[in-house]
Amino acid sequence: MSKTYRIAPSILSANFAKLGQEIDDVISSGTDFVHFDVMDNHFVPNLTIGPLVCESIREIAAKVGGIIDVHLMVEPVDRIIPDFAKAGANIITFHPEASKHIDRSLSMVRDLGCKAGLVFNPATPLHYLDYVMDKVDMILLMSVNPGFGGQKFIPSTLGKLKEARARIDAYTAATGREIYLEVDGGVNAQNIADIARAGADTFVAGNAIFTKGLDTDKNRYNTVVGELRASLATV
Numbered sequence: 200m201s202k203t204y205r206i207a208p209s210i211l212s213a214n215f216a217k218l219g220q221e222i223d224d225v226i227s228s229g230t231d232f233v234h235f236d237v238m239d240n241h242f243v244p245n246l247t248i249g250p251l252v253c254e255s256i257r258e259i260a261a262k263v264g265g266i267i268d269v270h271l272m273v274e275p276v277d278r279i280i281p282d283f284a285k286a287g288a289n290i291i292t293f294h295p296e297a298s299k300h301i302d303r304s305l306s307m308v309r310d311l312g313c314k315a316g317l318v319f320n321p322a323t324p325l326h327y328l329d330y331v332m333d334k335v336d337m338i339l340l341m342s343v344n345p346g347f348g349g350q351k352f353i354p355s356t357l358g359k360l361k362e363a364r365a366r367i368d369a370y371t372a373a374t375g376r377e378i379y380l381e382v383d384g385g386v387n388a389q390n391i392a393d394i395a396r397a398g399a400d401t402f403v404a405g406n407a408i409f410t411k412g413l414d415t416d417k418n419r420y421n422t423v424v425g426e427l428r429a430s431l432a433t434v
């Protein structure tokens with residue numbers, strides 16, 4: 200049986216002057232999630248987009264079947280979670296270091312009707328999962344240090360993915376409930392197959408997909424998304 204793989208284009212690398220069109224085109228080219236990177240110039244050294252932008256893309260994302268996957272790189276998280284739920288987020292993930300009460304923040308996301316997830320920086324241990332697996336719908340492993348697109352994939356993420364996959368498989372075997380395993384940073388057509396073999400099922404890709412510029416060819420992302428899918432088909 201072939202596995203379901205999801206591709207999550209990070210709009211951080213998209214052309215913000217025509218964001219709606221970018222989302223329409225990239226989801227229509229065979230991708231699944233709109234990966235929405237929220238940075239606060241405090242938890243990470245960069246400043247990006249917030250709930251207002253989420254609200255303004257929700258209609259186009261829903262129209263083309265794109266799930267909005269909000270990755271919070273902000274601290275603290277509890278104040279802003281309800282704003283994103285209200286603005287149309289489908290999945291909300293946050294870093295354990297950014298919440299004083301991880302269990303409470305996860306429950307808050309779920310209570311607001313979204314899927315909840317924890318994000319692990321390259322040096323952050325997976326033990327934060329020990330007592331909250333039942334409250335987690337997605338585990339996101341950073342394969343770069345968060346803050347910027349276009350960085351190089353950190354190879355030790357492969358071993359960590361295997362560990363996370365083992366935790367998920369044991370949990371799913373015991374409960375029947377699926378948990379997504381997403382990877383974020385430096386993913387491209389050359390390394391995506393190895394990353395999938397290590398256990399990831401959901402792949403964020405920013406720079407590998409988006410090319411800046413005002414290209415108006417609606418199908419311009421078909422080739423690169425096709426290459427990612429072709430690499431995944433070899434797994």
Ligand code: DX5
Pocket residue numbers: 209211212234236270343344345346347348349350383384385386403404405406407
């Ligand atoms: C990094 C962000 C990523 C990033 C991915 O902090 O969380 O989502 O934009 O971009 P690439 O694929 O270019 O590494």
Ligand code: ZN
Pocket residue numbers: 209234235236270383403
């Ligand atoms: Zn991200």
